[in-house]
Amino acid sequence: MKLLRNTWYAAAWSRDVGADLSTRELLGEPMLLYRKHDGAPVAMIDRCPHRFAPLSMGKRVGDGIECGYHGLQFDCSGACSKNPHGDGRIPPGARVRSFPAEDRHGLVWIWAGEPSRADASLIPDFSHLVSPRLKTVGDEMTQKAHYELVVDNLMDLSHVNYLHAPYQHVDDFLQAKHDVVQDGSALESRRTVAGTRAPQSFRPFLDDPDAPVDYWLNIRWHAPGCCLLETGVVPVGRPREHGLVRIGTHIVTPIGAASTQYLYASSRNYRLDDPDADDETARWQQMGFHEQDKPMIEGVQTRMGERELFSMRPVLLATDAAAIRARRLLAAMIDAEARSDQPVPVAIA
Numbered sequence: 567m568k569l570l571r572n573t574w575y576a577a578a579w580s581r582d583v584g585a586d587l588s589t590r591e592l593l594g595e596p597m598l599l600y601r602k603h604d605g606a607p608v609a610m611i612d613r614c615p616h617r618f619a620p621l622s623m624g625k626r627v628g629d630g631i632e633c634g635y636h637g638l639q640f641d642c643s644g645a646c647s648k649n650p651h652g653d654g655r656i657p658p659g660a661r662v663r664s665f666p667a668e669d670r671h672g673l674v675w676i677w678a679g680e681p682s683r684a685d686a687s688l689i690p691d692f693s694h695l696v697s698p699r700l701k702t703v704g705d706e707m708t709q710k711a712h713y714e715l716v717v718d719n720l721m722d723l724s725h726v727n728y729l730h731a732p733y734q735h736v737d738d739f740l741q742a743k744h745d746v747v748q749d750g751s752a753l754e755s756r757r758t759v760a761g762t763r764a765p766q767s768f769r770p771f772l773d774d775p776d777a778p779v780d781y782w783l784n785i786r787w788h789a790p791g792c793c794l795l796e797t798g799v800v801p802v803g804r805p806r807e808h809g810l811v812r813i814g815t816h817i818v819t820p821i822g823a824a825s826t827q828y829l830y831a832s833s834r835n836y837r838l839d840d841p842d843a844d845d846e847t848a849r850w851q852q853m854g855f856h857e858q859d860k861p862m863i864e865g866v867q868t869r870m871g872e873r874e875l876f877s878m879r880p881v882l883l884a885t886d887a888a889a890i891r892a893r894r895l896l897a898a899m900i901d902a903e904a905r906s907d908q909p910v911p912v913a914i915a
Contacts, residue, residue, distance in 0.1 A: 567594055567820065567822065567823045568900050569593060569594075569678065569790070569820060569900070570678075570789060570790045570896065570899050570900050570903060571678045571679035571680075571903060572677075572678075572679030572680060572683055572903060573677070573678065573679065573688070573789065573790060574668070574675045574676070574677055574678075574688060574689050574690075575592065575593065575675065575676055575678055575790070575791075575819045575820075576673045576674070576675055576792070576817040576819055576829055577590070577592055577597065577599060577609060577667070577673075577674045577675065577676045577819065578590065578599060578673070578674045578829075579672060579673060579674075579704075579706065579829060580669050580672045580673055580674055581672070583599045583600065583601060583607055583669075583674045584600070584601055585600060585601055585603075585626070586600065587599075587600050587621070587622045587624070587625075587626065587631070588600065588622065589612045589620065589622040590827070591821045591822065591825075591827075592676070592819055592820070592821060592827065593678055593819070593820055593821075594820070594821075594822055594823075595611050595612075595613075596611065596612035596613060596620065597609055597610075597611065597612060597665075597676070598610050598611065598612035598621050598622050598631070599667075599674065600626070602629040602642060603628075603629060605669075606667075606669070607667040607668070607669050607674045608629075608642045608664070608667060609664065609665040609666075609667040609674075609676045610640075610642075610644045610662045610663060610664040610665065611644075611662055611663045611664075613662070614633040614635065614636075614638060614662070615646075615659055615660055615661065615662060616633065616635070616636055616638055616660070617635055617636065619633055619634065619635035619636075621633055621634075621640070621662070623635075627639055629641070629642045630642055630647060632648075636650075636651070637650045637651075638650075638660065640660075640661075640662050642664070643664050644661050644662035644663055644664035645660075645661055646660035646661060664681075665677055665678065665681070666681050666684035668686050668689060670686070670689050670692075671689075671691075671692040671693050671695045671696055672692070672695040672696050672702075673692065673695070673817070673829070675689055690788040690792045690794075692792075692794065692815055692817075694794075694813045694815075694833050695815060695831060695833060697833070699835065699838075700813065700833040700834060700835055700838070701833065701834050701837070701838040701839075701843070701844070702815075702831050702832070702833040702834075703831065703832055703844050703847040703848055703851070704815060704829070704830055704831025704832065704851075705830065705831075705848075705851065706827065706828060706829045706830065707828050707830075707855065707856060707860065708821065708825060708826065708827060708828070709825070709826045709828055709859075709860055709863055709864060710824060710825050710864045710867060711824060711825070711826060711863045711864050711866065711867035712820075712823065712824055712826070712867060713790070713791050713818045713819070713820045713826040714791075714875070714893060714896070715863050715866055715867060715870075715875075716791070716818045716826050716828060716863060717787065717791055717793065717818060717889070717892060717893075718875075718889040718892075718893070719859060719862075719863055720785060720787075720793045720795070720816050721753075721755055721785060721787055721793070721888040721889040721892050722885050722886055722888065722889045723755065723757065723783050723785060723795075724739075724740060724883075724885035726739070726783075727739050727740060729858050729859065729862060730854050730858055732766065732853070733765060733766040733767045733850050733853070733854070734765045734766070734767060734854075735765065735766070736759055736762050736763065736765050736781055737762060737763065738759050738762045739757070739759055739762075740885075742757050742758060742759040742760075743757070743758065744756070744757045744884070744885070744887070745757075746887045746888045746891060748891070748895075751788075751789055751895065751899065752786060752787065752788050753786070753787045753888060753891055753892050753895060754784060754785065754786045754787070755784070755785050755787075755887075755888035756782075756783075756784045757782065757783050757784070758780065758781070758782040759780070759781045759782070760780050760802070761778045761779075761780065761802050762778060762779065762780075762781050763776070763778065763779070764779045764781060764799045765781065765799075767850055768799045768810055770846065771810055771836055771837060771843065772799070772810070777801065778801075778802050779799040779800060779801060779802060779809075780799070780800050780801075780802055780803070780804075780806075780809075781797075781798070781799050782796070782797065782798055782806070783795065783796070783797045784796045784797075785814075785888075787888075787892050789892075789895065789896050789899055790896055790899075791817060791818035791819060791820075792816075792817050792818075793814075793815075793816040793817070793818075794813065794814070794815065794816075795813070795814035795815075795816060796811065796812070796813050796814070797811070797812050797814065798810060798811040798812065810834070810835065810836045811834070811835045811836075812832050812833065812834045812835075813832070813833045813834075814830070814831070814832050814833075815829070815830060815831040815832075815833070816828070816829075816830050817829045817830075823872075824867055824872075828855075830851065830855055832847050832851065834847070875893070876893075
């Protein structure tokens with residue numbers, strides 16, 4: 567599995583990483599996650615170098631870990647700090663790979679490349695997730711598909727008129743102007759439908775559900791798998807800041823060659839304290855992401871098998887522009903990183 571290494575990947579929602587040891591598969595490895603006593607996150611491979619026991623089956627010793635199998639202790643950098651056997655000498659190979667970790671915007675991020683090159687300023691801006699001016703509802707799932715197929719689905723929003731028709735269909739959507747704009751190594755797909763009927767997902771929250779609105783969907787991709795989707799409706803001709811706006815968080819992290827961790831959330835600027843609006847958001851997330859996107863993307867993976875997309879010579883449509891461009895940008899970054907002794911960071915504009 568080819569991966570961009572010198573970049574940040576979202577490992578988990580911050581709320582799901584605590585003092586207790588937890589484990590999840592990420593980037594082709596079992597990952598151990600927990601927090602030090604000062605609250606800082608720790609990430610390391612969940613495998614003791616002695617007999618390869620899961621360290622998550624051990625226990626905390628201060629800010630470090632004691633393997634539950636034979637008692638080797640490791641500090642939070644992954645270095646062995648205690649060998650209770652024989653003369654106590656630390657074997658040279660007694661080290662667990664650890665990853666720089668940061669807690670930012672309600673997410674725990676890990677740096678998958680050279681630790682000395684980790685730069686927290688390269689973490690994409692998802693500050694809307696913790697904004698008091700928005701209400702956020704979100705969760706996560708595993709999709710049995712390559713992570714780039716999940717990104718394809720996000721970057722080609724034309725599928726909403728078909729796969730998500732019950733709550734997202736808009737009559738003029740496919741005829742609306744579609745722009746794809748590159749900003750550094752970030753990519754944005756923009757579509758605006760003027761003077762249309764609001765999609766069903768917004769209609770319960772409008773004063774007049776049948777009044778014409780301007781409807782927009784803008785999705786921004788940061789390599790390798792971070793997408794921010796802004797959707798909104800506003801009375802025709804009014805500024806967007808006067809409308810109903812949702813900011814969607816869609817972050818994919820590879821688990822393996824054909825499995826993906828998908829963290830998602832929706833942050834809205836309306837009815838912030840309304841539990842019914844929370845429930846409505848959770849309902850369409852369940853329908854859209856779990857019952858519609860997931861089986862379709864997994865079906866695509868099944869039909870593709872282990873073959874790579876371009877090797878199958880897919881028919882391309884105009885709506886594929888953003889998804890294909892994101893794939894090519896990511897491939898170029900991975901190739902450049904592999905050819906260079908220097909890391910190729912993902913510059914966030």
